[in-house]
Amino acid sequence: MSDIEHEWKTNPRWRGITRPYKAETVEGLKPSIDIEYSFSKKGAGRFWKQLQEQPFIRAMGALTGGQAVEMARGGLEAIYLSGWQVAGDANESGHTYPDQSFYPCDSVPKLVKRINNAFMRADLVEKTDGNGGDTDWYLPIIADGEAGFGGSLHTFELTKHMIEAGAAAIHLEDQLATEKKCGHLGGKVLIPATQFIHKLVAARLAADVVNVPLIIMARTDAGSARLISQDCDEIDRPFLTGERSPEGYFKTRGGLEAAIVRAKAYAPYVELIWFETSTPDFEEARVFAEEVRKDFPHIKFGYNCSPSFNWAAHLSDDEVAKFQETLAEWGYAFQFITSGGWHIVRYNSFKMARKYRETGMSAFVGLQKSEFSAVSEGYTAVKQQRENGTGYFDAVLECVTGGTASTMALGESTEAEQFS
Known part of the structure; x- marks a missing residue:
């Protein structure tokens, strides 16, 4: 038995996971040298541990590395x-696009x-300040793989790119890639x-x-989708209506079932x-x-707490407050x-912008006071020069010059003088 096959059969991590391919196939597709994907491995291990040990994990979509750092700090x-x-x-x-897979x-x-690099910078800034080890910055990143941007081969390559970048997890959706919609x-x-x-298998094979x-x-988007690209699948046939759309797609009932x-x-x-x-x-x-x-007692679920919902129109304040904990009881772990x-x-x-237009610098000073008041809660971005790593690169320069450089940036900065 190969090491890969032994791992699949004995490690509880793979309980319930089906691989319709053999270990020797994986060996044949591997490069001749082993490459370590540290961000992805660490993130996947951390996320898996969270899924096993916690009732559920909360997350929000991050737009930038800095925003992800503040989510971690929060x-x-x-x-x-x-x-x-x-x-x-x-x-x-x-460009600014709708959620229809227009982007590269x-x-x-x-x-x-970019987010993993921001986590690494936050880690290095803490170490430079002498606080290294207090925070495990490298949060798992669960990345949107859309509909794979094509077929199974596209999904295979996309998954590898996600891993190379440091994703801990990837999700894929069962829409036609060329017609993908939010x-x-x-x-x-x-x-x-x-x-x-086949796309899910391609992603697993890539990993x-x-x-x-x-x-x-x-x-799955089967709850609200009303069209399907083909009528060839026995799984889907009970839901087909027998009608065609003007584009030639087959109509389907969709719904919860x-x-x-x-x-x-x-x-x-x-x-x-x-x-x-939809709600x-x-x-x-x-x-x-x-x-x-009933058929898969160990499976866990993700739930999109979507801003597309008008939450107040569907749930009372009390229901909103207990929404996530209630879902967690049913297995919605992410x-x-x-x-x-x-x-x-x-x-x-x-x-x-409105406040600044109306009150000038008073608006920004109000923001700054709010930032200062959040320092006691762990907020540090009020010191913007430090936050971006100026002290770290001063430490590099000090090492290179033996401590004789007069061009170090942070020591005589206005931030050092005024934000102590």
């Missing part, structure tokens, strides 16, 4: 990297890398369930080839299942989880606000 234990946000304000094309496919991996937009077109399973225990989450059937088909290949819902509905969430767990970072940036930027 106490969150994972970062969600939203394709919606990447489309909207953080993609490599430099390397955009999410590059943001994963889960809360109309016009979604599903692909056959078996075709999506195995580079020897990273990547966590994979399968998302369809989502449950698809989730059961995907469960053997993944660690987490995400059912994209924050307790009963729908409960039924979905209970039905899937709960995330997909575009939370986008809303934080937009709203706070708008409010600050």
